Amino acid sequence: MFPTSIAGSLPKPAWLAETHKLWPQWRAQGAELQQAKADATLLWIKAQEDAGLDIIGDGEQARQHFVHGFLEQVEGIDFTNKVKMGIRNNRYDAMVPQVVAPLRLKGRVHAFEAQLARAHTTRQLKFTLPGPMTIVDTVADRYYGEGEEGRIKMAFAFAELLNQEALALQADGVDIIQFDEPAFNVYLDQAADWGVKALERAAQGLTCTTAVHICYGYGIQANIDWKQSLGHEWRQYEKVFPALAKSSIQQVSLECFQSHVPMDLMALLEGKDVLVGVIDVASDVIETPEQVADTIGRAMQFVPKLRVLPCTNCGLAPMDRAVAEAKLKALAQGAALARQRWG
Numbered sequence: 441m442f443p444t445s446i447a448g449s450l451p452k453p454a455w456l457a458e459t460h461k462l463w464p465q466w467r468a469q470g471a472e473l474q475q476a477k478a479d480a481t482l483l484w485i486k487a488q489e490d491a492g493l494d495i496i497g498d499g500e501q502a503r504q505h506f507v508h509g510f511l512e513q514v515e516g517i518d519f520t521n522k523v524k525m526g527i528r529n530n531r532y533d534a535m536v537p538q539v540v541a542p543l544r545l546k547g548r549v550h551a552f553e554a555q556l557a558r559a560h561t562t563r564q565l566k567f568t569l570p571g572p573m574t575i576v577d578t579v580a581d582r583y584y585g586e587g588e589e590g591r592i593k594m595a596f597a598f599a600e601l602l603n604q605e606a607l608a609l610q611a612d613g614v615d616i617i618q619f620d621e622p623a624f625n626v627y628l629d630q631a632a633d634w635g636v637k638a639l640e641r642a643a644q645g646l647t648c649t650t651a652v653h654i655c656y657g658y659g660i661q662a663n664i665d666w667k668q669s670l671g672h673e674w675r676q677y678e679k680v681f682p683a684l685a686k687s688s689i690q691q692v693s694l695e696c697f698q699s700h701v702p703m704d705l706m707a708l709l710e711g712k713d714v715l716v717g718v719i720d721v722a723s724d725v726i727e728t729p730e731q732v733a734d735t736i737g738r739a740m741q742f743v744p745k746l747r748v749l750p751c752t753n754c755g756l757a758p759m760d761r762a763v764a765e766a767k768l769k770a771l772a773q774g775a776a777l778a779r780q781r782w783g
Contacts, residue, residue: 732774
C-alpha cells in the first residue's frame with residue numbers, strides 16, 4: 441500500500457553539472473562525461489533505496505533537461521541555431537532548438553541510463569519521457585506549419601518517436617513509463633482535445649504500466665510567480681482529468697501538497713492510480729512524516745486507498761542535494777506512517 445516514487449528528476453552533483461539550474465552546463469565531455477553520468481545515476485539509485493522508496497528512477501542524471509535530453513537524439517532538429525522563445529504560454533523565456541526537417545530518431549535515446557538502472561536495482565523501475573504536447577511547447581517550429589494544425593501534426597510526429605523509445609525501454613526491463621506533460625496545465629482546451637490523444641499515441645502498444653505527470657512546474661522563480669497569479673483555487677486539472685479518465689493511461693501524477701489544487705478534483709480520475717504529490721518542490725522546508733501521511737489521508741477521501749501512490753509534486757533538479765535527500769526520506773517515512781494508520 442502507498443508505494444512511493446519521485447516525479448522524475450533529482451539534483452545533479454556539483455562534479456557532474458552546474459547546480460541549482462534547470463538547464464545546467466556539464467562539467468566534463470566525451471567519455472569522462474559519460475562516466476560521470478553513470479556515477480551520478482548509481483549514486484541516486486542508492487540514495488532512493490536508502491531513503492526507503494519503493495519505485496526507483498534514474499533521477500534524469502544523464503540528460504541536461506527533461507525535454508531536450510530526448511530531443512538531442514532526434515534528426516530534423518537544429519541545436520546549433522537556438523532561438524529565444526516564450527514557453528508555457530510565455531511564462532518564461534528559454535533558448536530552444538528549431539525543428540527544420542522531418543523528425544526521425546537517430547537511434548536509441550535512453551538505453552545507457554535505463555539499462556544501467558535496471559542492472560543496479562531489484563525494485564520497480566520508473567522511467568520518464570517528455571510528453572508530445574510539452575515537447576511541441578519547448579521547440580521552435582520551422583517545418584510543420586503555422587497555427588494549431590501545425591502544432592498537432594508535430595505533436596503526433598513526436599508521439600511516434602516517443603513510442604519507439606518507450607517500447608525499447610519496456611524491452612530494457614522498465615516497469616513504469618511516465619510521460620511528463622506540464623503543458624496540460626497551460627493549454628487546457630487543447631490538452632483535452634488533442635493532447636491526450638497524442639499522449640495515447642506515445643503509449644501505444646505498451647504492456648508495462650503507463651503514467652502521465654502534470655504539475656505546476658519546477659520550483660523556479662518564474663513558476664512560483666505564475667502560481668501566485670492563479671488565485672485561491674487552482675482548477676486547471678478540471679479540464680484534462682475527465683479526458684484522462686477515459687484514456688488508456690493507467691496512472692496520473694499531480695501536484696498537491698502546499699498547492700491550491702482542490703483535492704476533490706482527484707475524484708475526476710476514477711479508475712486510475714493517482715500519484716499524489718506529497719512533497720513540495722518549491723520550498724526547502726523538509727516535510728514531516730506526519731504532514732506526508734496527512735496528505736495521503738486527505739487524498740483517500742477522493743481516491744480508493746489502494747490507488748493512492750505518494751510522490752513528489754514535480755522534479756527536484758534545481759534543489760540543493762541535501763534538501764532533496766531529506767525530502768526523499770520524509771516521503772518514505774510518511775508513507776510508512778500512513779500504512780500504520782490505514783493498513
